[in-house]
Amino acid sequence: MTVKAMKASEIAKKVINNEPLFILDVRNGDAFADWKIEGGNIQYLNTPYFDLLDGVEELVSELPTDRDILVVCAKEGSSVMVAEMLSEEGVDAAYLEGGMKAWSEHLEPVKVGELQGGGELYQFVRLGKGCLSYMAISDGEAAVIDATRMAHIFLDFAQEKGAAITHVFDTHLHADHISGGRAIAEATGASYYLPPKDAEEVAFEYEALENGLQVTIGKSKIEIEAFYSPGHTIGSTSFIVDHKYLMTGDILFIDSIGRPDLAGLADDWVGDLRESLYTRYKDLANELVVLPAHFMIIEELNEDGSVSKKLGDLFDENHGLNIADEQEFRDMVTKNLPPQPNAYQDIRKMNMGQIAPDEEVQREMEIGPNRCAVR
Numbered sequence: 001m002t003v004k005a006m007k008a009s010e011i012a013k014k015v016i017n018n019e020p021l022f023i024l025d026v027r028n029g030d031a032f033a034d035w036k037i038e039g040g041n042i043q044y045l046n047t048p049y050f051d052l053l054d055g056v057e058e059l060v061s062e063l064p065t066d067r068d069i070l071v072v073c074a075k076e077g078s079s080v081m082v083a084e085m086l087s088e089e090g091v092d093a094a095y096l097e098g099g100m101k102a103w104s105e106h107l108e109p110v111k112v113g114e115l116q117g118g119g120e121l122y123q124f125v126r127l128g129k130g131c132l133s134y135m136a137i138s139d140g141e142a143a144v145i146d147a148t149r150m151a152h153i154f155l156d157f158a159q160e161k162g163a164a165i166t167h168v169f170d171t172h173l174h175a176d177h178i179s180g181g182r183a184i185a186e187a188t189g190a191s192y193y194l195p196p197k198d199a200e201e202v203a204f205e206y207e208a209l210e211n212g213l214q215v216t217i218g219k220s221k222i223e224i225e226a227f228y229s230p231g232h233t234i235g236s237t238s239f240i241v242d243h244k245y246l247m248t249g250d251i252l253f254i255d256s257i258g259r260p261d262l263a264g265l266a267d268d269w270v271g272d273l274r275e276s277l278y279t280r281y282k283d284l285a286n287e288l289v290v291l292p293a294h295f296m297i298i299e300e301l302n303e304d305g306s307v308s309k310k311l312g313d314l315f316d317e318n319h320g321l322n323i324a325d326e327q328e329f330r331d332m333v334t335k336n337l338p339p340q341p342n343a344y345q346d347i348r349k350m351n352m353g354q355i356a357p358d359e360e361v362q363r364e365m366e367i368g369p370n371r372c373a374v375r
Contacts (some may be wrong), residue, residue: 003087004092004096005088006097007141008097009037010129010304012127020066020068021041022043022044022068023071024044024047025068026047030143031074032046033236033365035368036072040298043064045062049078052085056086057089058087060086060091064152069092070096071096072100074101075101104129104366105128106127107150109123111123112245112289112306113317115138115222115236115241117219117220118220118271119137119138119139120136122136122157124153125167125301125305126148128174129368131148131367132146132291132295133293134247135157137158137217137218138218139218140221141165142164142165143167143249144151144184145171146174146179148186149177149178149179149183149362149366151187156182164188165190166190170209171236171238171239171293172236175343176347178347178351179351181369193207193208193237194206194235195228195237196206197234198237199247201354202353203353203354213225214226225240225241229280231272232249232251233261245291247291247292250372251370253294253295254292255299256295256318256373259271259374266337268334270333270334281321286315287311290308291308295307298316328349333374341368341371342368343366347365350362
């Protein structure tokens with residue numbers, strides 16, 4: 001019996017377009033509670049696969065008849081079997097091809113703006129993990145910022161656009177996901193930039209990403225200017241692109257601010273975080289469009305699937321930017337923090353080049369939501 005497979009890219013379109021979908025998630029309850037496919041028009045039912053081994057007859061009455069049904073598991077196998085069982089009961093259900101692992105790795109490219117001289121800026125939205133990466137393209141050249149582990153996606157996209165990747169940047173040493181920056185640079189011969197203060201223990205060569213650095217992409221003179229903004233890490237560096245876009249890394253998000261504790265130095269870095277947000281960012285133009293390296297909740301997506309907002313609006317709306325009392329701010333970002341990212345210590349070591357696990361281990365290291373924000 002053949003049942004329909006739905007690709008992660010199809011689910012991404014449904015999430016972005018706010019289309020109705022019913023998800024039967026057959027993973028264990030703790031895995032579902034920790035991390036699931038999110039969307040404004042998605043309904044859920046979590047029934048572990050082992051509870052369905054004797055049949056799905058009782059489950060059928062709990063399923064809707066007015067929306068698509070998608071069965072989801074970790075790797076695909078269990079969801080195929082449940083979808084087949086449902087089909088035998090007359091229920092039309094698809095399964096997620098590749099399971100939640102495929103969902104975690106899907107990147108949805110969204111054009112976020114035009115740049116000087118005909119250039120383009122793209123945001124790569126990793127809906128399954130909340131990561132946001134960027135590519136600026138101009139006159140056959142491209143720069144990549146905060147790339148995820150799936151380097152081939154960026155390489156293929158640049159090739160489709162007829163652009164050679166010449167510069168690759170990480171705004172900081174990531175702790176929640178494995179960076180693809182070094183792999184992209186090795187594949188293209190591009191320069192790979194890291195903030196030196198985050199790179200003291202790295203086991204590879206890199207270009208220093210320092211305050212005031214200016215890099216021009218293409219003949220249209222798209223300038224990417226480094227802007228030192230410590231706090232999430234001691235080396236965290238923002239970018240001002242084309243005098244219009246502010247790439248904030250993991251310092252500032254749309255609905256929250258960055259956490260300072262992933263290197264175990266929250267009390268040391270909280271002052272840097274406040275100074276970056278309340279002094280350095282306050283001196284910037286309100287019209288700059290903030291493009292963060294992550295989003296925390298699906299509601300942060302715009303109608304086109306992008307994640308962005310003007311800096312001035314965030315100073316009006318983001319609670320983390322409106323805490324006048326310094327001690328209250330300090331308490332908020334050092335106490336009652338959410339759980340730290342899964343395998344974050346090994347992810348940091350991976351991004352420093354200290355360990356090199358195989359592809360499957362890397363997938364397992366990244367499974368789960370990002371947890372870079374103060375909530």
